[in-house]
Amino acid sequence: MVQKLDNLMESPSQTAGPYVHIGCTPNFLGNAGIYPVDLGASAIREGAKGEIITITGHVRDGSGMIMRDAMIESWQPDAEGLFPSANETRGKADPNVLGWCRFAADFDSGDWTLRTVKPGPVPHIQGMMAPHISLWIVARGINIGLQTRIYFEDEAEANARCPILNRIEHRARVNTLLAKKTGDGTYRFDIVLQGEDETVFFDL
Amino acid sequence: MTETSPTTGPLFPRDRFWHPPAYTPGYKTSMTRAPSRPLVATSSTLSEETGPAFGRDMLGERDNNLILNFTGQPAIGERIIVHGRVLDQSGRPVPNVLIEIWQANAGGRYRHQKDGYLAPLDPNFGGCGRTISDDQGRYEFLTVRPGAYPWPNGTNDWRPMHIHFSVFGSGFGQRLITQMYFEGDPLIPRCPIVRTIPSQEAIDSLVAPLDMNGGIPMDALAYKFDIVLRGRRQTMFENRLEGL
Structure with a gap:
């Protein structure tokens, strides 16, 4: 026998299920009257510094079906790369950048939209991480929330040096993490859970 | 005063053999929603080590009272208190974190357009609540047994x-x-979603015991449910980027 470690195990994940909106986006669902607004309805306030961008996308499953029941949360720094987090030690982030946003796929089209500022690069032990927005995706049939990141196709130089993107062995798959520019300040980012063009998911 | 969970430092890696895997054929929907390629795994970065904070000022008076928070009139069902602590993997309380819950009503029906179960909606039950853990990581809700x-x-x-x-x-x-x-619920071991979890020990960690001392006599039974979040490494040998 050896000494016992006193670490606890993390609570095991369970699917968010089809009714996640009841708890997380009740007003979006139509269950008004409990909370005045849904939490995380916007990533920024008016006056946020930096380039305002709108990213639209959908989530597809392994059979090619667009999912109407996915919910996504995003987390990002401000345009200077500072997080609006209580534990950000490098400086004070733009007070108009909330950083965290929560949005569900539209019940009809399956599209989701994130309006935010383009984030700045963030330091890492092995260099600078290219501008990115972290995503966490839950839905019926997803047993543990999926972590991925939105990078930007128009940040080629920063992307080429990003230590996290450089962890991806199959280089062709990096493309699945790049938001595609569709216009002035607009991007498209579709997420594929399984199969051909499967999005890269992380364990970070 | 108990030492609370550190708020900086790298996160403990997730034990992917403890959590349910993505692909679990017994739970059919997972089969087309599970990534087929390996997760790209590496240590946490500032993007995972930072996160949003929520203040108590965002909470309404009845946000953690699901019996009254929909219409102000009481929901039907067995009155229960659900309480516990949020801890990290080092066993330290995690204070000031948001906890949101949602559930079916006493008849097993959700207030959601996708739920068409025979059991009726309760006009006084919305089915969601939220609270923020206190300085010792504690939380509690008043609700009905789903x-x-x-x-x-x-x-x-x-x-x-x-x-x-x-x-x-x-x-x-x-x-x-x-x-x-x-x-004590006999449906637990029969449930395909529960059974996505690989070990009995991990399943047991999601089963709340009846807590006769946590309830209110002549009013409500109580169940105790502690939640454990990923811990943070705090070794003095940790590589730190200059300025962090």
Whole structure:
């Protein structure tokens, strides 16, 4: 026998299920009257510094079906790369950048939209991480929330040096993490859970 | 005063053999929603180690009272208190974190356009609540015991009574959604969603015991449910980027 470690195990994940909106986006669902607004309805306030961008996308499953029941949360720094987090030690982030946003796929089209500022690069032990927005995706049939990141196709130089993107062995798959520019300040980012063009998911 | 969970430092790696795997054929919907390629795994970064903070000023007076928070008139069902602590993997309390719950009503029906179960809606039950853990990581809700209900998976699959929990930590990488089950429910071992969890020990960690001392005599029974979030490394040998 050896000494016992006193670490606890993390609570095991369970699917968010089809009714996640009841708890997380009740007003979006139509269950008004409990909370005045849904939490995380916007990533920024008016006056946020930096380039305002709108990213639209959908989530597809392994059979090619667009999912109407996915919910996504995003987390990002401000345009200077500072997080609006209580534990950000490098400086004070733009007070108009909330950083965290929560949005569900539209019940009809399956599209989701994130309006935010383009984030700045963030330091890492092995260099600078290219501008990115972290995503966490839950839905019926997803047993543990999926972590991925939105990078930007128009940040080629920063992307080429990003230590996290450089962890991806199959280089062709990096493309699945790049938001595609569709216009002035607009991007498209579709997420594929399984199969051909499967999005890269992380364990970070 | 107990030492609380650190809010900086790298996150403990997730034990992917403890959590349910993505692909679990017994839970049919997972089969087309599970990534088929390996997760790209590396240590947490500032993007996972930081996260949103929520203040108590955002909470309404009845946000953690699901019996009254929909219309002000009491919901139908067995009155229960659900309470516990949010801890990190080092056993330290995690204070000031948001906990959101949602659940079916006492008859097993959800207030959601996708739920067409026979059991009726309760006009006074919305089915969601939220609170923020106190300085010792404690939280509590007042609600009704949710009913079990059938769901389309196998021919006769039923969900055990359960409450969905969404929990934040101090870092976005600690984000967790799970479900609380009730001690003694015979549907627990029969549920394909419960059985996505590989070990009995891990399943047991989601089953809340009846807590006769946590309730209120002549008013409500209580169930105790502790939640454990990813811990943070705090070795003095940790590589730190200059300025962090």
